[in-house]
Amino acid sequence: MLSVDRIYKSYEGQPLLNGVSFEVRESETVCLLGSSGSGKSTLLRIIAGLEEPESGQVAWKGKPLGNTPAHQRRFGLMFQDYALFPHRNVAENIAFGLRMQNLPKDEINTRVNGALQTITMTGFAQRKVTELSGGEQQRVALARALAPNPRLLMLDEPLGALDRTLREQLSQELRRILHESKVPAIYVTHDQEEAFAIADRLLLLHAGVILQSGRPHEFYHHPKNVWVARFFGLGNLVEGTVSAHSPLQVETPLGLIQASCNQDPPAIGEKTTLLFRPNQAVQDPNATENKITGKVLDQVFQGENYRLTLAINDHIPEFNLTLPKPAEIGAHLQVSYPPAQVLCLDNGAEV
């Protein structure tokens, strides 16, 4: 439905969005994930028509929107700071978009009441928005954005300003409301847990481009490169040089490691980075490959498992493991990784 095509936008001379392209399909919630300053909000404003891209285009059902001003796009946008009109009460805020469509008064009233029910704030119609709590303001902002039945809803860090417990509660409510309204949505956040919870599909924005897109679990199992693995905190990253193909062998400070690769492995002699996930280490005394030995530095009890930190050598002062059994601090410990569990990652896009 919405297609964003090679959007370019610079900020103070630096490219901020460097050819961003993606699509949003019918009744799909897409999560745009990126660290702060990555240009997520700018991208939303460009889609909304509040800012103009320097090149590239935004299209709805194939029709370019370049000449459609913001107020004629019928996209909803929920702002990070909610941007509720301080001079209007709750009902008037929700009614604003309906009034802009010049709907009859009765219909506006009915729909405002309906919206208040959806956000379970029926008694709040006449309240001043300045007197609402953060969570209440958030829900009014959502109701205001949804009331005019937008073709697309965009949410800019909608839970960003709230505290942890409220966030978990409201993110469930948001998911329910988005699901019920069936409106295609772009949800912007920097919080991966929130993104995993809300998204049908995830887009990772980094250095001005969509670095990877896919369903949440794909990011976990097949991070596209080192940066993605680091962003999601997937595990220990060890640099090395490819020394042989089939089987793939990489020379690292841990020794010669056999690894596997999702895409074509780098050429022999090229640099690469290996991902060792903490929970995939095995304690098998008969293992012959990928043996790792180190001194236990620290150990934290985590309920079902123990989180250990090993010191391996000068190059790798800290290596994290999750093991079912405790170890003795200061003792030497040997673990091994099956070659299929050591992922060889692309170094290239590291910025």
Place this chain on the structure above:
Amino acid sequence: MNRTLRRWSKHPTWRALLLWVLPVAFLAYFFYQPLLALFNLVISPTWGFDLGSLNLDRIWRPLSFTIGQAALSTLLTLILGLPGAWLFARFTFPGKKALKILTTLPFILPTVVVAAGFNALLGPRGWVNLGLMALFNLSAPPIQFLNTFGAILVAHVFYNTTIIIRVVSNAWAQQNIRLRHAAQVLGASPWRTFREVTLPLLKPSILAGTFLVFLFNFTSFGVVLMLGGPQFATLEVEIYIQALHRLNLPLASILAILQLLCTLLITLGHNRVSGLGDVVTSPPAHTLDARKPRTGWERLVVILLIITLFTLLVAPLASLALRSFVKLEPTRGERGEIQRGLTLQFYRELGVNRRGDLFFVPPIAAARNSFIFALITIGITLSLGLLVAYALGQHTAINKFLDPLLMLPLGASAITLGLGFIIVFNRPPFSTLRFPILIPIAHSLVALPFIVRTLVPALQDISRSLRNAARVLGASPFKVWREVDLPLLTPALLVSTIFALTISLGEFGASSFLVRPEYPTMPVAIFRYISQPGALNYGQALAMSTILMLASALGIFIIERLQSPGKDIF
């Protein structure tokens, strides 16, 4: 006993009372006493004044004229100021910074300087008239500007346009841009966004600015006296004339009380509407959206506005400065071919007592007097201002009663103050004849509300935990003050100092009552010279005005640099 006393001394109410003692005593003696004396004069029978015999027309005429000219001036100011605010809030253009600095100038420029500036531009000896006379060989100045109603209006627009621009454009620029974005995304066209979101949110600041401008126009004195002449007597001018020229103190007092009531009403109205501006939901995250004018129509309006504002602000001041360096007419006593052109004569003459008169000291002495008065004013206002700021910081119940008492002098005009002073203090120990200390005291009363408004927010900004941190780290209460409060207050103290300095240097209303011939201040001396015939007197008045203008300009530029962006004295 001793322990009870010590506990008492630590009680916040007690501490607040201690801090309040001096400021309250000062205000009671020097502000409320003269004020009461005015009332007393009107009702007391000893003056032989009969309220019943009063010709109401003598009150109604200046009152209606004051209201009328203030309303008209305010309207004209809004007509120019609101587009000006739009210009500053929404657009970037070359020279914006310079124009922005220029708009700060009228705020603190003494009325005598502005009057002298318009005189140098449009007066009978001004550039325009002399130029037209030379061009068309006329024997008399073709443009009659001085002593017209138009002159008063133009000067008021000059003064107050920048107030509207600053108050409204600040509010405009600080408006959360996302509110406008939200309206647009919800389907509001640009015009509808302006009408439904921007304008309603600007309303409090527009109203507050309007009240403020109306108040300034209502209490305008120097401008009316020097540009309008006696036939356009506002309440202020009428009080001045009745008290100093007709010696009709009871009538002057009635007018002063009337004036006080009116200004009080206007101030109350202003406070009411400016309080409305505080409803801000969230700190504005994205506010910077000034852009270049895009369409041809926008460009035309922007250019016209820039030219109008630039001309209005610069023309009188530039004429003043230039005219003070140029000799165009013969001085008295000079015969034959006169030397026209650049000259420093007017500045050299500032040090000479031409008349040899006992009462006419050389003009440069006026500068020295002004400077001494300003130093005393700085001392008084800073000490009292700090005490008040700390007292208000104690958050006790007495603040509720004392705070309004403190801000009342804002509503009283300098003329009323001067009148009250001569009624109360024109006898020992303060006889104005012998004791010019009353002048800096009057200046302090005028400046104090500004100082308090500068210091109180600065003090509130100092987080309590900073002081606690210093105390826990072993600093004694005095050291806490020296190491935490003082350095953090320094910018505000500097701003206050410059405010006190420039207000004192330019104060004209109260000074015109209190100044004696042998102790003139600069504004009084300028008024004296400019109202006398002769090209030399005129040149000297302009030279002194130029000096005063430069001093004030320097002051306001430093204040601008020191004040954090977004904060304004209004």
